[in-house]
Amino acid sequence: MQCTILREEMMEVLYGEADADTQRRVSEHQLVCADCRGELAAFRGLRRSLDSWVDPGFGRTRLPRRAWGFGRGLAAAAAVVFLVGGGLVVSGSEVRYQDGRLSVRLGREDLEVRRLLAEQEARHQSEIANLKAQLAQYQPAAGHDDRALLAKVQDMIHDSETRQAVLLSTNLSDLSERSDAQRQFDLAQMKAGLSYLDQQNGQQFAKATELIGYAFQASQQK
Amino acid sequence: MIGGMGPSDDELVEAFQAGDLSAFDDLVRRWDRKIQGAIYRIMGSEEEARDLCQETFLKAYRALRAFKGEARFSSWLYQIALNVCRDRMRRKRGRTLVSLDELDDAGNAPPLDQGPSALELVEKNDLARAVAGAVAALPDDQREVIVLKEYQGLTFLEIAEVLGLPTSTVKTRLYRGLVQLRERLEQQGIRGAAPVPASMP
Numbered sequence: 001m002q003c004t005i006l007r008e009e010m011m012e013v014l015y016g017e018a019d020a021d022t023q024r025r026v027s028e029h030q031l032v033c034a035d036c037r038g039e040l041a042a043f044r045g046l047r048r049s050l051d052s053w054v055d056p057g058f059g060r061t062r063l064p065r066r067a068w069g070f071g072r073g074l075a076a077a078a079a080v081v082f083l084v085g086g087g088l089v090v091s092g093s094e095v096r097y098q099d100g101r102l103s104v105r106l107g108r109e110d111l112e113v114r115r116l117l118a119e120q121e122a123r124h125q126s127e128i129a130n131l132k133a134q135l136a137q138y139q140p141a142a143g144h145d146d147r148a149l150l151a152k153v154q155d156m157i158h159d160s161e162t163r164q165a166v167l168l169s170t171n172l173s174d175l176s177e178r179s180d181a182q183r184q185f186d187l188a189q190m191k192a193g194l195s196y197l198d199q200q201n202g203q204q205f206a207k208a209t210e211l212i213g214y215a216f217q218a219s220q221q222k
Numbered sequence: 223m224i225g226g227m228g229p230s231d232d233e234l235v236e237a238f239q240a241g242d243l244s245a246f247d248d249l250v251r252r253w254d255r256k257i258q259g260a261i262y263r264i265m266g267s268e269e270e271a272r273d274l275c276q277e278t279f280l281k282a283y284r285a286l287r288a289f290k291g292e293a294r295f296s297s298w299l300y301q302i303a304l305n306v307c308r309d310r311m312r313r314k315r316g317r318t319l320v321s322l323d324e325l326d327d328a329g330n331a332p333p334l335d336q337g338p339s340a341l342e343l344v345e346k347n348d349l350a351r352a353v354a355g356a357v358a359a360l361p362d363d364q365r366e367v368i369v370l371k372e373y374q375g376l377t378f379l380e381i382a383e384v385l386g387l388p389t390s391t392v393k394t395r396l397y398r399g400l401v402q403l404r405e406r407l408e409q410q411g412i413r414g415a416a417p418v419p420a421s422m423p
Contacts, residue, residue, distance in 0.1 A: 007393070007394065007397050008390055008393040008394065008397070010397070011378075011393040011396050011397055012378070012393070015371065015378075017377060017378060042404060043400055043404070046400060046403060046404050046407070047372065049349060049353055049407060049412065050353055050357075050372050050373075050403070052349040052350040052353055053263070053350045053353040053354050053357070053373075054350070055255070055258075055259045055262065056262070056268050058254070058255055058258040058259070058262075058268075058271065058272065058275075059272075060250075060251070060254060061250055061254035061257075061258065061272070061275050061276055061279055062276070063250065063276060063279055063280060063283070
């Protein structure tokens, strides 16, 4: 069926993609086929109707940030740091690290606070000057004698030294007595030991003498 | 992109694959309106068009490093967009029961849509509303071809590349889709077209 074969070529003609040969074949067929001629015209009208459905006007597609990868995330972080740092500078804020402590001051320093601090500083300086003046005017009480005080201290030192000497002497004497007693005790023990040895030797000598005596008597009896 | 100033799609893809992530931004800027328009006409919802367009570009971003350039970047992008639309439609159909009363005379279900429909968005224009309804009622394969040809302006060869079909099949689907659209619009009293000949299938 020729119309069915021409269907594809009609689509090419309808959308302007037909080459010259196809264009010619379709045109020749339409001269003899009212149905195809009418259909092509209907499709052209339909296309005009389809044009009425327009896009609603889309905005740009926004992709989640995770899609952009680490590099972009890093760049974004750097931008945030830069903006925050710039904001601190512009706002007169201050970040300070001193004596192991981190302090952050947001915004410019208040002029009222600055004035109060200056007043307090001036008051402290005034109080210090007054105290210095009072110290310079200070005089010792009447009748006060440094020499008497020094003599008294020296006497106290002397008394202390004397007590220390007596105590040392006493300790030495005691130690001497204890040493002598120990020596006497040792000598007594040594004497007792020697006496025991002498006694032992005497008994052995007596026994030997007795044995000799028995041996002599025996030899005489023989 | 063919013609015009600036780098081509292939050059931007090459730059992206070499590590220039901003090249993808340029590709999005170049194609997002077209992709949104295609998805809008396939799904019939402006909200879904935005949502699925974003999903399309996210999928493209993840897959672009492996893109070999065997097809045009635009064809590849349309393929992703159509697959995203098909997935969404499958899910919607899986959880939507359509009563027999809702089917039209041809046995087609009404357009599947949860947000503001294309019909509602163009309610001030009867013709546009009728066209949106007629396109939405087309079978999926015919609607895809109609959208790519009529509203995206792709050539038959490009559509064949996107859909992975012979050009003859594309032309046949287009023809059938146009016939159905014409019938539906005439049923609604829109007389911009001549009557469908009785000898045509």
